[in-house]
Amino acid sequence: MCLILVLVFYLGCSGKHSAPETSPTVRDVTDDAGRRVVLPLRIDRVISLAPNLTEITFAIGAGDRLVGRTSYCNFPSEAKTVAEVGDTLHPNLERIIALRPQLVLISTASQLEVFTHQLESQNIPVFVTDPHDLEGVFRSIDQLGTILGQGNQAKQLVDHLRARTAAVAEALKQTRPVTVFYQLSAEPLYTAGHDAFVTDLIRRAGGRSVTAEVPGAWPKYSAESALAARPEAIVLPTGGSMGEGNSAVAEALQRSPAAIQGKVYKINDDLLVRPGPRAIDGLEEMARALHPDAFKQ
Amino acid sequence: MTVIESHRNRSRTVYAASYNRTTLRKTLIACAVLTGALLLTVIMMSLVGSEHLPASASLCALFSFGRSQCALTTDQFDILFQIRLPRILLAAAVGGSLATAGASYQALLRNPLAEPYLLGISNGAAVGTMVALVFFGGNEWSRPLLAFVGALLATLAVYRLARGRAGATPERLVLAGVIVTTFLSSVIVFVTTLMDATRIRSFTFWLLGDLSGTSKNLLPVAIAIAIVGTVVLAANARSLNLLMLGERDAFDLGVEVGKVRIVVFVVASLLVGSSVAASGSVGYVGLVVPHLARLSLGSDNRLSIPAAALGGAVFVIVADTVARTMIAPRELPVGAITALIGAPLFIYLLKRT
Numbered sequence: 164m165c166l167i168l169v170l171v172f173y174l175g176c177s178g179k180h181s182a183p184e185t186s187p188t189v190r191d192v193t194d195d196a197g198r199r200v201v202l203p204l205r206i207d208r209v210i211s212l213a214p215n216l217t218e219i220t221f222a223i224g225a226g227d228r229l230v231g232r233t234s235y236c237n238f239p240s241e242a243k244t245v246a247e248v249g250d251t252l253h254p255n256l257e258r259i260i261a262l263r264p265q266l267v268l269i270s271t272a273s274q275l276e277v278f279t280h281q282l283e284s285q286n287i288p289v290f291v292t293d294p295h296d297l298e299g300v301f302r303s304i305d306q307l308g309t310i311l312g313q314g315n316q317a318k319q320l321v322d323h324l325r326a327r328t329a330a331v332a333e334a335l336k337q338t339r340p341v342t343v344f345y346q347l348s349a350e351p352l353y354t355a356g357h358d359a360f361v362t363d364l365i366r367r368a369g370g371r372s373v374t375a376e377v378p379g380a381w382p383k384y385s386a387e388s389a390l391a392a393r394p395e396a397i398v399l400p401t402g403g404s405m406g407e408g409n410s411a412v413a414e415a416l417q418r419s420p421a422a423i424q425g426k427v428y429k430i431n432d433d434l435l436v437r438p439g440p441r442a443i444d445g446l447e448e449m450a451r452a453l454h455p456d457a458f459k460q
Numbered sequence: 461m462t463v464i465e466s467h468r469n470r471s472r473t474v475y476a477a478s479y480n481r482t483t484l485r486k487t488l489i490a491c492a493v494l495t496g497a498l499l500l501t502v503i504m505m506s507l508v509g510s511e512h513l514p515a516s517a518s519l520c521a522l523f524s525f526g527r528s529q530c531a532l533t534t535d536q537f538d539i540l541f542q543i544r545l546p547r548i549l550l551a552a553a554v555g556g557s558l559a560t561a562g563a564s565y566q567a568l569l570r571n572p573l574a575e576p577y578l579l580g581i582s583n584g585a586a587v588g589t590m591v592a593l594v595f596f597g598g599n600e601w602s603r604p605l606l607a608f609v610g611a612l613l614a615t616l617a618v619y620r621l622a623r624g625r626a627g628a629t630p631e632r633l634v635l636a637g638v639i640v641t642t643f644l645s646s647v648i649v650f651v652t653t654l655m656d657a658t659r660i661r662s663f664t665f666w667l668l669g670d671l672s673g674t675s676k677n678l679l680p681v682a683i684a685i686a687i688v689g690t691v692v693l694a695a696n697a698r699s700l701n702l703l704m705l706g707e708r709d710a711f712d713l714g715v716e717v718g719k720v721r722i723v724v725f726v727v728a729s730l731l732v733g734s735s736v737a738a739s740g741s742v743g744y745v746g747l748v749v750p751h752l753a754r755l756s757l758g759s760d761n762r763l764s765i766p767a768a769a770l771g772g773a774v775f776v777i778v779a780d781t782v783a784r785t786m787i788a789p790r791e792l793p794v795g796a797i798t799a800l801i802g803a804p805l806f807i808y809l810l811k812r813t
Contacts, residue, residue: 253653350673351665351791377789383665385510386672387539388789414676415543 195293202288206265213270215439217242219304222440223313231262235404294438296363324443331450334457335369341453343370344394349413356382361435368449386415394419396426403433428452487763494770501774505781509544510788551671551780552773553682554739557731559772560690562746563765567700568724571630576732577743580640584614585736587644608733615725669742669795671780685734689727690769697761742795744802749775
C-alpha cells in the first residue's frame with residue numbers, strides 16, 4: 164500500500180515537471196569562455212562590466228538598454244548618465260541585483276571572470292567575451308548584435324571597421340615593420356606581453372613589439388632587456404583613463420634609438436587597451452605615428 | 461659611597477676586563493671575511509642578468525671601475541654600469557639596513573622575533589612613502605624623509621602597545637606588531653583604492669619589495685645611511701649586550717637605557733625608512749640574517765651587528781638576482797623571494813622560542 168502511494172506520488176511529481184513545454188521564450192548562446200548561456204528573446208536591461216563592451220553596446224545602437232556600467236566606462240558621453248555599479252576591480256553585487264539586469268556583460272580584458280560565478284548564483288545570466296586581437300573585437304560586436312537584436316547595426320559597424328583596418332594595411336604595404344617598445348609604466352617598468360590586445364594592434368600598425376613573445380598580458384619587464392632591445396619607437400599610453408602619469412620614457416630607454424630620434428609617441432590609452440570600436444582609432448593614430456610617410460597624400 | 465654605587469662600579473670593572481682583545485680580533489676577522497664575501501657576491505652577481513654579457517670583458521670593465529669599456533659594446537657597458545651595478549648596490553644597502561635594524565631591535569627588545577616587517581615598522585615606512593607619493597609626488601626626497609617618520613611612529617606605537625604591566629613579553633610584542641601591521645595594511649589598501657590605475661599597478665608591485673626602480677639620487681643616500689646607521693648601532697653594541705640581561709640589570713651596570721633606546725629607535729627607523737622608500741617592503745631580511753649571524757658567531761652584538769649588516773647585503777643581492785633572472789625577461793618582486801626563504805625559518809624559530 165505504502166509502496167503504491169509512493170509510486171503514485173513520484174509519478175505525479177515527474178508528470179508536473181514535464182508540463183511547461185510551451186513556445187520557446189528563451190534561447191541558448193555560447194560565449195567566448197565556452198559557456199552555454201540561456202537568455203530571454205528580448206533583452207531590455209543590460210549591465211556592462213567593461214568599458215569596451217559599453218562602447219560596443221552604444222555603437223550598435225543599444226545604449227538606451229544599458230542600466231549599469233563601471234566607473235571606467237567613460238565613453239561615449241551618454242554612458243556617463245548610466246548608473247555606476249563600481250569599478251572593474253570591485254563591482255557592487257548588491258547594486259547589480261537591485262538593477263534587475265536580464266544580462267551582465269563581462270570581458271576578460273577586465274579580469275572579472277571570478278565574478279561570473281557570483282552573478283550566476285543569483286540567476287543573472289552572464290556573457291563573457293575574450294578578445295585577444297582585432298578579430299576578437301569584430302566577434303564581440305557580432306555577438307552583442309545578435310544577443311541584443313541589433314544584428315544589422317553590428318554588421319554595418321564591423322564592415323566599416325574592417326574597411327578602415329584594410330585601408331591601414333593597404334597604406335603600410337610597402338613599409339618595413341618598426342620595432343616598438345610599449346611602455347605601460349616607467350617605474351616599475353611594465354610592458355605589453357604576448358596576450359595583450361595592443362600587441363596585435365602594434366603589428367597591424369606596421370610595428371613589431373619587442374616584447375611580443377613575453378608570456379602574459381602585462382609583464383613587469385627587465386630594464387636591461389629593454390635597453391638591449393634598442394626599440395626604434397616607443398609608445399606611451401597616457402592621457403585617457405590612466406591619467407597623465409605615464410608621460411616620460413623610462414631611464415633604461417633614454418638612450419634608445421627611439422628616444423634619441425624623438426620617436427616617442429603618446430597615444431590615449433583608452434584607444435589602445437580597450438578591445439572596442441575605438442581601437443581602430445588607436446590603430447590609425449599609431450600607424451600614422453610609426454609610418455608618417457605612408458600616409459602622405 | 462652607597463652599596464649600589466659600589467656594586468655598579470665593580471660590575472663595570474668586571475665587564476671592562478671581559479672586553480678583551482680576543483673579541484676585537486674575532487670581530488675584525490669576521491668582518492674581513494664577510495666583506496670579502498660581499499665583494500665577491502657583488503662581482504659574481506654583476507655577471508648574471510636577463511641579458512647575456514661576456515664575462516671576461518665585464519670583469520675587465522668592473523676592475524677598471526668603469527673607466528674602460530674593455531670589449532663591451534656601449535649597450536652592454538650601460539647595462540652593467542647604469543642598470544645592473546646600481547641595482548646590486550641598492551640591494552646591498554637595503555639588505556644591510558634591514559638586517560642591522562633587525563639585529564638591534566632583537567637586542568633592545570630582548571625578543572628573537574623582533575623584525576621591521578613583522579613589527580609593522582616597514583608598513584609604517586610604506587604609509588609614509590605613500591603619503592609622499594600622493595602629496596609630494598614630484599619630490600623624491602620627500603619619500604625617504606616621510607618613510608623615516610612613518611617607521612618611527614610605527615616603532616613607538618608597537619613599543620607602547622607591547623609594554624604591559626608584566627613588561628614586553630615576546631608574545632605581546634608580536635601581537636602588537638600584528639595589530640600595527642594589519643591596521644597600516646588597511647590604510648594602504650584604503651589609499652591605493654583611491655589612487656588612479658597607473659599608480660595602483662606600480663604601488664602594489666612596490667609593496668612586495670622591488671629593487672628595479674633605482675633612483676640615481678637616492679642610491680648614494682641609501683648607501684650612506686646603511687653604513688652610518690650600522691656604525692652607530694655597532695658603537696652601541698656594548699650597551700645592547702648588557703640590555704640583553706634585562707633593562708634593570710643594564711641600568712645597574714651603568715647603561716643609559718633611555719638614551720640607548722632612543723638611539724636604536726631613531727637609527728633603526730632611519731635604516732628601515734630609507735630601505736622602504738627605495739625598494740618597498742622586503743620582508744624577513746631582519747629576521748633571517750641576524751639569526752644566522754648569531755647562530756654562527758654567537759650573540760655578542762659587537763660581532764653580530766656588523767656581521768648581520770654584511771650578511772644582509774649578501775642575502776638581498778642573491779635574492780634579487782633570483783628575482784630578476786628566474787623568469788627573465790620578466791621579473792619577480794624580491795620580497796617574494798626573501799619571504800619564501802624567511803617564512804619557513806620564522807616558523808622554525810617560533811617553535812624554538
